[in-house]
Amino acid sequence: MTLERAFLAPHDAGATGDNFRTLLLLAALAGTLVMPLIFNAAFYRVLRERFVIWHSILTLSLLMTIVVSSGLAVILFDPPAMMLSSLTTILFGMTVSSGAMFTYYFIEPGQMHRGLRRSLPWCALWAGLLSACHAAFPFVARPVQSSAYTAAFAPILAIFLISMIDAVRRGSRAARYQAIGYAPMVVVGFVRLTSGLVPGMLSADAMMLFYIGCIAEVSFTTLGMADRFLTMRRERDRARTDADVLERLSETDPLTGLLNRRAIERQFEDLRAEGFSSLAVIDLDHFKSINDVHGHAVGDAVLEAAASALQNDRDVRAYRIGGEEFMLLLRGEDAAIHGEGRRRAISVCVANRLPKLNQAVTASMGMTHLIKQDCLASSYERADKLLYEAKRMGRNCTRGPMTADHLPKRSAAA
Structure with a gap:
């Protein structure tokens, strides 16, 4: 070669x-x-x-x-x-x-x-x-x-x-x-x-x-x-x-637009690190009767109105965790006031959006402060027990470790 x-x-x-x-x-x-x-x-x-x-x-x-x-x-x-x-x-x-x-x-x-x-x-x-x-x-x-x-x-x-x-x-x-x-x-x-x-x-x-x-x-x-x-x-x-879009879709409640239980499970530790120190569980009172009397379409409209009352802001994160039950994560010294204000706003928003609904829609809430060793399950369990204590007290009220000045008064819609 x-x-x-x-x-x-x-x-x-x-x-x-x-x-x-x-x-x-x-x-x-x-x-x-x-x-x-x-x-x-x-x-x-x-x-x-x-x-x-x-x-x-x-x-x-x-x-x-x-x-x-x-x-x-x-x-x-x-x-x-x-x-x-x-x-x-x-x-x-x-x-x-x-x-x-x-x-x-x-x-x-x-x-x-x-x-x-x-x-x-x-x-x-x-x-x-x-x-x-x-x-x-x-x-x-x-x-x-x-x-x-x-x-x-x-x-x-x-x-x-x-x-x-x-x-x-x-x-x-x-x-x-x-x-x-x-x-x-x-x-x-x-x-x-x-x-x-x-x-x-x-x-x-x-x-x-x-x-x-x-x-x-x-x-x-x-x-x-x-x-x-x-x-x-x-x-x-x-x-x-x-993947991010699918994850957001999987973590969003399609009816109300709020984040769901999967989202709170993923975000809980990060939000705690950001200073969110209180957890509240809110449940609509007598919601089953609304579905039974007015139908599920009206029930869905009530849930949408309730979600609009639980709007997110800098110190509040709202989630729908199933049925007529919602969860709030809150931070700041006024967390109790913010939570109670949103609970009461549910009745107002539902009345404004559904003026023909012939019954008042109220909500009960259990609220707890997060402690250092808390996980989501333990803090949710405490708030849930306080919620059912509020139900037993007659509904349309809040139970939780709040000062006397912050204790809510039952609204006229009770």
């Missing part, structure tokens, strides 16, 4: 001014391949995907290929010619194998025919075996071996091309970036395949295209990875938004 012959050339790779300028350019090109490796390290910290690892291996193999095949290795390390020849062969197999595996993991699910996707790991294995065998037995039957080695890559090239065409046809964004990046390398592959099989043809005229192809391949696949990263982040953000 051309590269093998190049390393056996008698002159120094950097002897002439033209060679030196070319090597300087190639060194700069090789340096540009270091940045994608840094980007990949950053990507992998956020995006734990296998294609990031395979892209790093692909980039590293191309970087080493440029160093070895361009003559930079001769200037930097001066290794034996046979070692360079073997390295070139192994690196070529490594490049093809990692490229196949990168494509296998990088193309989006459903955007490539399953048979073609399954064939890519086999192509990677075949390329690795071919290169290992060719490097292990150099020049045994040089003309035949080199031609056979080159021809053996033809199926891999064909499968890769068909896979790219299929993925692009199916609308894969990743395949578009790969197709652009791999185009120069595909041309190099055709040139070398043809020149390796046709006697008298040399592939040396494709070397600069090969080096440019290395940069294009890594650059565009890196852009493709960045695009995938942004796409996955948008999908993640959309999923989080959808």
Whole structure:
């Protein structure tokens, strides 16, 4: 092969001014391949995907290929010619194998025919075996071996091309970036395949295209990875938004618009940390009779009116915990006053919204202060007992640990 012959050339790779300028350019090109490796390290910290690892291996193999095949290795390390020849062969197999595996993991699910996707790991294995065998037995039957080695890559090239065409046809964004990046390398592959099989043809005229192809391949696949990263982040953000919407819906009572029991269970500790130190349980008096006499539609309207009376503000959070029962979390020194005011406002709101309702709607309330070791269940249990104590006292009143100045008077609607 051309590269093998190049390393056996008698002159120094950097002897002439033209060679030196070319090597300087190639060194700069090789340096540009270091940045994608840094980007990949950053990507992998956020995006734990296998294609990031395979892209790093692909980039590293191309970087080493440029160093070895361009003559930079001769200037930097001066290794034996046979070692360079073997390295070139192994690196070529490594490049093809990692490229196949990168494509296998990088193309989006459903955007490539399953048979073609399954064939890519086999192509990677075949390329690795071919290169290992060719490097292990150099020049045994040089003309035949080199031609056979080159021809053996033809199926891999064909499968890769068909896979790219299929993925692009199916609308894969990743395949578009790969197709652009791999185009120069595909041309190099055709040139070398043809020149390796046709006697008298040399592939040396494709070397600069090969080096440019290395940069294009890594650059565009890196852009493709960045695009995938942004796409996955948008999908993640959309999923989080959808999850937040669903969570809010699951925590909202559809009739009254108040938060429900699930919400208070999730928010209880956070609200306590914010200073909410009182809990009240409110129950509408004789609500069953409203449903029995006026129907459930009127009963629902009563519940909506009651919920509007228990409006949230900076120091009050209202919840519907089931049926005609509501819960308040309150904070501040005037928590008892705020709670009692909302209890009494229920009668006013219902009367204003349902003027044709021929009965007054009142509410009873049990209220307790939260203590340090309280959980939601224990504080709710205390407030619930106080609520039923208020029911036993005749309804339309509040029971709880309030000072004498704050004790509520029964409204005229009792």
